[in-house]
Amino acid sequence: MLTKISRASRSPLLTLLPFLVSFGVAAGLNARPPAQDAPKPPTEQEKTKAVAPSAADGDYVGSETCITCHQDQDHRFKNTPMGRVMAHPRTPEEARGCEACHAPGRAHVEAGGGKETIPMRFGKESKNSVAEQNAVCETCHTRGTHLFWKGSPHESRGMACVDCHQVKQVVNVALSSEGRYNSPLSDVRGLKKSQPELCLQCHQMRRAQLQRSSHMPYREGKVTCTSCHNPHGTPNPKQLIQSTTNENCLSCHTERRGPFLWEHPPVMENCANCHEPHGTSNPQLLKTRMPRVCDSCHVATRHPTQAQPLGSIKNFNRGCTNCHSAIHGSNHPSGDKFLR
Amino acid sequence: MKKVHRLATLAVFAVLLLPAGVLAQDKTEEHGSIDFGLRYAWGDVYGRPDLQTGQCLGCGSPFDPALKTSKFNEYRDVRNGFYVRRFDAKWEHVLNSKNNYVSLKSQRTLYRDQSYLATFGEYGKFKLQFRYDEIPHIYSDTARTLFTETAPGVWGFPAAIRSALQASTPSNLPSLLAGTGANAGQGIVTDFDFITPSIIRKAGTALFSYNPTAKWNLNLLFWRESERGTRPLGLIMNPSPSASATAGYGVELPEPINYFNNRLQFGTEYGNRSRAIQIAYIGSFLQNNTGVLTWDNPFRLTNETVGNPLTGRMDLYPDNKAQYLSFAGATNVTKYMRLMGSVSPGWLRQNDAFLPYTTNTANVTCGDGTQACTSLSSLPAASLGGSKQTLAMNFTLVTTAWKSVEAKAAYRHYDYTNNTPVHTFTPVEGDAGGPVLTPTDNTPFSFNRKNLELTGNWFFAKRSSFKLGYEAEWMDRSQRDASHSLENSIVSALDYSPTKNWLLRLSYRHSDRKPDLYLDDVSEEISGGIPVDSPFARRFDEAARLRDRADGLIQYNATDKLTVSAFGGTLQDNYNQPGGSNNATPLNFLTGTTAATNPYYLYGVLKDLSYNWGLDLDYAVLAQMTVFAEYSHERYHKRMITRYRAPESTSGTGGCGPNTLGTANQGACDTANNDWESTSRELVDITSAGVDFYFGKKVYLTTYYSLSAVKGNVFSRFLGDPLGHPNQPPADDPDRFMLVGTNAAVDYPETVNRTHEVAIIFKYKLTANLTPRFEYRYQQWDNKDYQTSPMTQYMGCVSPIPNANPPSNSVPGCTTPVLTSNTPTPVAVPSSFYPYFVVGDTSAARYLFMGTDQPSYKAHTLLATLEYRF
Structure with missing residues (x-):
């Protein structure tokens, strides 16, 4: 029962409203065309413009023209999942073929080739900014697991899609x-x-x-x-798939989910209070070995507060859980001390 | 059995290769590969000189320290014989369609750690996928028990031995169990059979994903997992969480695991460049097929009394179900602004029937005080009707309205409301009840967490940015100490790439968490002269905290040939803050130059610090050769302060003795003179180095070595003045020093574990289709852990503190005293068997363990396979 929490505290929209408004106003006041010389992240409109210009735009030369010189790349690309999808395009963007990602190629063709004349290139050697490169991928990859890419830690730290993904060729793992x-x-x-x-x-x-x-x-x-x-x-938090650390852990360890008759609040609040999921040197992925992991909180009275030399049942084998084995929660009417 | 294994292997291949013959349309395309051959592993499990191969002493299952049940195979199944390491194939244009495909993959086929993935789909249109995985988990290869499972979840113990143990006296019990003294060679625990506590998860997943259009997706997933086996579980049969030599019993048992996990998930989503929406249902259902554990008390066969139950019963995890709805979406509010959000309500339910308070028929004071505790009618309800509701909401607004700046505002809300009804129970702790059973209410715990994040990123150059932001977290809890807290944080990060080859990443966060009030500041209950709640005892997950976190990474990447990086970081949690919800003045008993430690303002964790740094190098020395090397060092340091507080004893033999200074509530021994400090420290060094060779696209060779070395220590010491306030008379000294004998604060032995690994892998591309592969791997794990390395079935066979030489009060039949003196800083006597290990507790005299340990091992694995590409 969350009796001590005020009704206002449960109204996130109310809390959100002020900064929603302020951001909206700020966005409106500051809206202006992007500077050409700044490495500014492209706007949603720019993305649209970059990869899906109007049909009248004569700068597109078509994939057939690209293949004339880039047969090798075409062969590699058409065997990738993306190549397979674009072989049977479902959208105007996919129908652009090479130019769907690399942007219109007329200038490149007229210049007789050369990397510098490719409007959109990927990777560290590219003159395009990371945001511009990513915007191309975001043209199609907007939903599914990419829904929250904007503003995510990797996006805001300037990670490019191509830092992890390699589209055009088979990757040889060392x-x-x-x-x-x-x-x-x-x-x-x-x-x-x-x-x-x-x-x-x-x-x-x-x-x-x-x-x-x-x-x-x-x-x-x-x-x-x-x-x-x-x-x-x-x-x-932490780019977890589930809403909280616990929901993440409990998606596999479902038996610890409860609800239980007797619950151990720090367990229900955050598994990471006691466990380090990436690995530890202590049994059961504990951050600190028993009994100290329990002693960290149980400092009030009686036997948990005994320092106890090595020859104590609290110190060997399963430590405190030699007795308090239902430490994640108990549904036994006599389990209030997590003994049952 | 081997024949069956081989036939099964062939059958699997027949099935796997079937599509190649039937479905393939394009004969010139390569479809995939299969890597199969022979595997042979040999080695040794060591570090347990008491457990020799074949040791049995009359039991049915002798000790077999084989690699297959050791830590080496903790999560895998490395056995000798035919082995399909990997299968990976894909057929395009199947079923006369231009864009259909079938993909089949497998790993470690037919072993207990096997995986399969089969997909049939049309690119961009639909995907039907089946997955099957097995994950073994072996807990120990030294476990033994005399218990046998007579029915699911029912463990019986030989009646004759129960009878003999019941007839034993405290003086001859240890020798009877351990086979020492007059019972040399006839110990009961030495007759225990060896068992292997282990579980295996077998999970199948079916997924169907369909795209009616490029922007619209429908998906359905069903996952079912079987989890079966046993794992060690400790159980006490006593109202007190200790088992003395004369009363109270404990056993460690293999907990039967027999779960089915089911998950059903379906949803739809629609997305285009400017907006997207997702709707989904997720249902997760746990079915525990063995929900109750019942066992015999090995120490008693007859004459059940209130404090001496003949059987014990444990309620294993109940069935439960969790269902969630998920709504998520994103939209471009303006051309410079994107709003993303998600709302996910959840419902968690559990309504397993309650068990009675106990199996002990002698207990008849439950419910209204006159009801049999074995009767369900003494319970306030037949089941819990457990109900929780969660609500996760997230809203994020990102704008690029300012030049070279990305600003983000995010709000996250998580509500965990526990609607479980409250009942009053009269628990019978450990199936043993006292004359008065104190009514106890369950306390459903709820919390609400809200986070606000306001950050800005300034992209000042290519691959360079500066981030600055503010974050806040509001936490509201019910049924915990701190009902409300607020944490303010400043976050910053710098990414700087002066050239395309250099990258510097720095980040820093400073957080300040302040709880408003601690409930245990109000000590209402009194127990034996000491308030139940200790003022300024703080739980670290709620307490006032200053947190500083800094991380750095510098990376040099030259033309993809050389990558060098160095990293470092620290996370520092400081709880030792004066004032606020902590004490304003130091709680130290001794101050000034006599103080053994720095001032502290709370009890509990004072500091939790970690540091790490390391180096990483990848260098393509030649086109044919790449070397790599990694080193990392970590250091963990956690310091806590506790006060030993024992309630007053009317007999004068326990706790602090009768308080003769005044009223009974003076708080005997509740003094800062009994404060003690403990520091946990861990040092970790990880080193790896290796080289990859490629010769003419024909020969591939790699070799590497890695070492993970960990040292852990737990240091403890008293902080009071033992000389000024000795533990012997005057017993009425309010500052009487009690940290002596079995309460002494002493260091524990160092724990060490090291994992070495050497591997050599060689591949030779014989033809375009055939590539033989040879792999040799040596793995060695050395483990010395005072908590598990000395574990045997009987750990009560040590003497208590001797007060004379020779010891006059040692347990008969046991020869290893715990302590050599009765001084405040006793010295442990190491066992000749386990240098530096001295364990065993006379209070565990009637506790039968399983002897669970994972001894060290060294293992060689040789793998010769042939990769065939087709």
Whole structure:
């Protein structure tokens, strides 16, 4: 019963209203055409203009023209899932073929080739900004797992889609990468590296945690980064797929979900109060080994407050849970101390 | 069995390859590959000198320290024999369609860690996918028990032994169990059978996704998982959470796991360049097929009394269901602004029938105080009717209205409302009840969390940006100490790429969390002279906290040949803040130069610090050779302060003894002189290095070594003055020092674990279709953990604190004393068997464990496979 929470506190729209209004006003006041010389993220209109100009636009030369010189790339691309989709276009954008992503090619053709004359190129060598490159991908990839890309941590830190994805060719995974990590079977193709290696390039701290003796089956290829996180952004904390840390954990560990007759509030509030899901050196992925993980909170009275030398049942085997084994919650009428 | 295995393998291949013959239309295209061959693993499990191969001593299942049940195989199934490492094939244009495809994939076929993925679809139109996964989990290969499962969830213990143990006395019980002294070689626990607690998850998923148009999708998913096996579970049969030598019983049992998990998910979404909407239903249903665990009390066969139950019963996790609706959408509000939002209400239900309070027929004071505690009629309800409602809402507004600036405002709301009814119960703790059973209400816990984020990103150059923002979190809770708190945070980040080869990423966050009030500041209940709640005892997840987090990464990437990066970070939680909900002045008993520690203003966690740094290098020395090297160092440090508080004992033999200073509520021993400090420290070093060779697109060779080394310590010490306030007379000293003997604050032995891995993988492309692959891998895991490495079935066979030499009060039949002196800083005597390990508790004299441990191992794995591309 959330009796102490005011009604106002449950009205997010009311809370949201002031800054919705202020942002709206600010956006209106400051609206102006984008500067040509600034690396400014493109607007939604610009995106539209970049990749879907009017039919009258004569700058498009058609994929057939591109293939004249780029047969190799065409061969590689048409065997990718994206190539297969665009071979049977469903939208005007898909019908553009090469120019759907690389923008109209007339200038490139008239110049007799040259990378500099390709209006839209991808990767580090590109003169286009990351936002411009990403905007091309966002033309089609707007829904599904990409719905919350805008403003997500990876977007706002300037990550390009092509930093992780490679569209036009089959990716050869290094033998060492394949040997060190397994990943679950997936029909996602076109990643530059397989998971978790791909994510560990930047999240290097996690690489160390995955090596711990107490771990979930990441190294064994049964779960991976995207089992819990959506790198394209979610509205949830830490880009989790589920709304909270607990909902994420409980989607597999459903038995701990409850509701229980006797609940352990810190367990129900956040699994990460006690556990570190990326790996630890303590049993059961505990952040601190027993009994200290329990002692951290239970400092009030009686036996939890005993320091106790090594020869104590609290200190060996399952620690406190030698007795309090229903620590995640109990539905037994005698389970108020989590003994049943 | 092997024949069946082979036939099954062939059958699988026949099925897998069938589409190649039937469906393939384009003979020139490559469809995929299969990698199959032989695997052989050998090695040793070591570190348990007490457990020798074949050791049995009369039992039916001897100890078999095989790799297959060791930590080496914790989540996998590495066995010798024929092995299909990987199968990956795809056929395009099937069923005479231009855009249809069939894809089949598998890993580790026919082993207990196998996976399959089969997809049939039309690009851009629909996808029908089936997935099957198995995940094993082995908990221990040293576990033993004399219990046998006579029915699902019912564990029996031999009656003759129960009778013998019931007849034993505290003085001969240890020798009877452990086979020492007069019972040498005839110990009961040495007759236990070895078992392997393990579970396996088998999950099947069916997914159908259909795109009526390029912008519209319909999807349906069903997932069903079976989770079966056993895992160790500790159980006490006593109202007190300790088991003394004369009363109270405990057992560790294999908890039967027999779950079905079902998830049904369906939804639709529509999206174009400017807006998108998603609607979905998610239902998750747990079915526990063994919901009750019943076991014999191994120490008693007859004469059940209030405090001595003959059986115990545990309610395992109840069935439950959770259902969610999800609405999400995004739209371009203006040409410079995008609004995204999601609303997801959820309903969680659980209504399993209650068990009676106990199986103990001697307990008849439940319910109204006169009812049999074995009767369901003594309960206030037949089931809980547990009900929770969650509501997750998120709204994000992103605008690019300003030049080179992206601004974001996000609001997140999570409501966790527990509507479970409140009942009054008379619990019988551990199936043993006292003369008075205190009525207790369940306390459904709810919370509400709101987050606001206002951030701005200034993109000042290509791949360069600066972020600055403010975040706030409001937390409201019921049935917890801190009913309301607010955390304010400042966040900043800098990404700077001066050239295309250099990248610098820095981020910093400072947070300040302040709870308004702690409920336990008001100590209303009194127990034995000490208030139940200790003032300024703070739980770290609610307490006032200053958090600083900083991370940095610098990366140099030269023409894709060389990538060097260095990273570092720290997370510092500081709870030791004066004032506010903490005490304004230090709580230290000793101050000034005599103080053993810095001032502290609360009890609980004071600081939780972590540091990490590391280096990473990838260098393509030649076109044919790439080397890589990684190193990382982590350091964790967590410090807490506790006060030992024992309620007053009327007998004078426990706690602080009778309080003779005045009234009974003076708080005997509730003094800062009994404060103690504990610091948990962990050092982790991870090193890896290797090289990849490619010769002429024919020969591939990689070799690498990695080492993960961890050292952990738990240090503890007293903070009071033992000399000024000795534990012996005067017993009425209000500052009497109690941290001696079994309450002493001492360091624990260091825990160490190291994982070494060396691998050599060689591939040779014999023809365009055939690539033999050889893999050799050596893995060694050394583990020394004082909590598990010495575990046996009987851990009560140590003497208590000796007060003379030779010990005069040691447990008969046991030879290893815990402590050598009765001083405030006792010295542990290491066991000759496990250097530095001294464990065992006389209060566990009537507790039978399973001896759960995961000993060290070293393993060689050789894999010879042939990759055939077709």
